[in-house]
Amino acid sequence: MTNAEKQPIIKKCIGCSNIEGEVCRVWFSPATKWRTGNCPSATHIKRELSEPEQKVRVGQQKQKKKLG
């Protein structure tokens, strides 16, 4: 396959290390990969973690009540 057959990268690809000249070396059509979200092969983005910040909880000491 020659590069001429591939579709050019898009703006969102800029910074990705899979860029080869004006095309992507992984995907035929970069625009398609980005259409529904982040490109799964992008090296320049971090996966956005949806998990909330985990706070370290200070363990509550259980109070032992002496009965009687």
Ligand code: SF4
């Ligand atoms: S891997 Fe994804 S982000 Fe990187 S150049 Fe290819 S299409 Fe663009």
